[in-house]
Amino acid sequence: MATMENLTPEIQHIFDAKEKRRKDLAALPIAEKVRMVVQMQRMAYPILKDRDPRACIWKIDVSENKKGCKTP
Amino acid sequence: MEKVLQTLNSLVEDGVLGQYAIGGAMAAMFYAEPVMTFDLDVFVVLPHQGLLITLTPLYDALQKRGYEAQGECVNIEGVPVQFLPAYNPLLEEALKEAEEKLYQEQIPTWVLRVEHLIAICLQTGREKDKDRVRHFCNEAQINMEYLQGILKQHGLEEKWLLWKI
Incomplete structure (x- = not known):
């Protein structure tokens, strides 16, 4: 069985790409990150609404044409 | 989000809050x-804070602005905001040394420094705090000398050695 110390180059490439993706996300403007959070809330709300009383979708304007946001 | 931050700033301008700084997951997203x-965690210093810490004047001021409490939070412009008074020396220090940042390059706000966020995670000690420390170690620019000073001051060095990557 493969361990974290014994990864094939293909799997290592996937992990490296994931790491790069995290760093790219970390470097985004904060307003873009907020837009992504609201998107995550939209995705999670139907799943969590019955078991997490905090589950909600922020009712804020996250239109993509605002400064600092990108159109998906 | 701009309206939320403007409301927080207006609370400081009107003297309802002595100081505020964003903490929790939203602060982590700055780094x-x-x-x-x-929810949006907001750490606050209340003016003329005596022995009894009460959020009642803050909640009253928010109600006058049309924002109602919903459980532990106050819904401000569509975002549940949880106000947390600085309840220990680490949080007091974190608030005092919070950084001013611009949201959308326009609206000033205050955010806890990443080094204090790490120390707060260590002090709180939940599994999700461990994950957050891992993210900070991988993604944030950490001033290690500054962090070491905080950890020493608040007795968190041992836990840092266990948690850091």
Whole structure:
């Protein structure tokens, strides 16, 4: 069985790409990150609404044409 | 989000809050990748804070602005905001040394420094705090000398050695 110390180059490439993706996300403007959070809330709300009383979708304007946001 | 921050700033201008700084997941997002959250944690210093810490004047001021409490939070412009008074020396220091940042390059706000966020995670000690520390270590620019000073001051060095990557 493969361990974290014994990864094939293909799997290592996937992990490296994931790491790069995290760093790219970390470097985004904060307003873009907020837009992504609201998107995550939209995705999670139907799943969590019955078991997490905090589950909600922020009712804020996250239109993509605002400064600092990108159109998906 | 702009309206939320403007409301927080107006609370400081009107003397309802002595100081505020964003903490929790939203603060983490200023330094690392976005993470799922449902509320905005805001640490506050209340003016003329005596022995009894009460959020009642703050809640009253928010109600006058049309923002109602919903459980532990106050819904401000569509975002549940949880106000947390600085309840220990680490949080008091974190608030005092919070950084001013611009949201959308326009609206000033205050955010806890990443080094204090790490120390707060260590002090709180939940599994999700461990994850957050890992994200900070991978993604944030950490002033290690500054962090070491905080950890020493608040007795968190041992836990840092266990948690850091």
